[in-house]
Amino acid sequence: MTSWTILTGGAGFIGSHLVDALLAENRPVLVIDRRANDRGNLAAHLGDPRLRLVSADIRAPLADPLASAMADVESVAAVVHLAAQIDVARSLDDPIGDAQDNLVGTLQVARLARALNTRLVFASSAAVYGVSEALPVVEEDAGWPPSPYGIHKLAAEMHLRVQARLPDKPLSAVSLRFFNVYGSRQDPRSHYAGVIARFVERALAGQPLEIFGDGQQTRDFIHVADVVQAVLAACERGPSDGTPINVGGGQEISIRELAERVVALTGSESPIVHLPALGGEVRRSRASVERSTTHLGVRPTIALDRGLREFAAWFAGLGMSASSST
Secondary structure (H helix, E strand, C coil): CCEEEEEECCCCHHHHHHHHHHHHCCCCEEEECCCCCCCHHHHHHCCCCCEEEECCCCCCCCHHHHCCCCCCCCEEEEEEECCCCCCHHHHHHCHHHHHHHHHHHHHHHHHHHHHHCCEEEEEEEHHHHCCCCCCCECHHHCCCCCCHHHHHHHHHHHHHHHHHCCCCCCCCEEEEEECEEECCCCCCCCCCCCHHHHHHHHHHHCCCEEEECCCCCEECEEEHHHHHHHHHHHHHCCCCEEEEEEECCCCCEEHHHHHHHHHHHHCCCCCEEEECCCCCCCCCCCECCHHHHHHHCCCCCCCHHHHHHHHHHHHCCCCCCCCCCC
8 A cells, every 4th residue: 555645835945855755765745735836846746646736725624625636545654744934024024924824724734634643744943942042952942932933833833742642633743843944946036045045146146145134143054955854754753742853954154154155165256245134033043953863863964065065056057966975
């Protein structure tokens, strides 16, 4: 009997890389995405009978939209929930909309996983930590996020932990707290793109690299290939009681140093300019990766400089693979 993986947000940046990995292992996948008709990231797999695309809104019940696509699906190995509103600034402007996407949407996906009696892997965020005094941040440090985005991710985690403890039909769930993910297919023109994508695009075009604030804020970056390996591992092993697990690189770098590295690696002459600081930003961030190593058996494998070179090469159209040697 063939087991399917259900994946929300599968047409997006991280989701499409996960689709690649699942199909490479001959594991069929059903993608739920409001952008399912925008299939650019999944173009290589269109027509593959192991891939099914459903355009649906996760904020509403999912049973009816999935009924036809799942009519002959005998088994579901896991539900992976990646779909989200990920713009911190937008969450500050529209906290109700963010709650609908990131909290209500997660509850609807959890309802689906419970109905299917299968495991839920939830993509949470490092934004749940807020201002952390001690680094690296360990999973117990979560609390008082400075943005509605972080609040709703943390609230969603708490709901999953409650559902995992229900005496009647508990939900098997794990929350993966993604730090700053980067890699190919990340669109720098999107409002939600990461800083690496924006810096690389501007450096290659000879445009100024814009830093919000003094540039001394730090981030922990992890390559999308390493994130995919963590998600695949979490589908099969690890905690089932909603326990959160960091998925990060385990290193911090200042945004100013990041900009300087991008300029150097691309051979660009772009200037680095500073703009007013944004609200709701975390000052420092570095993940403890002990729990992901212990419970999932994975650790980051792609160093930042290698990842930056490969992303710049991909963006410039050279097609360097994330699996190429260092």
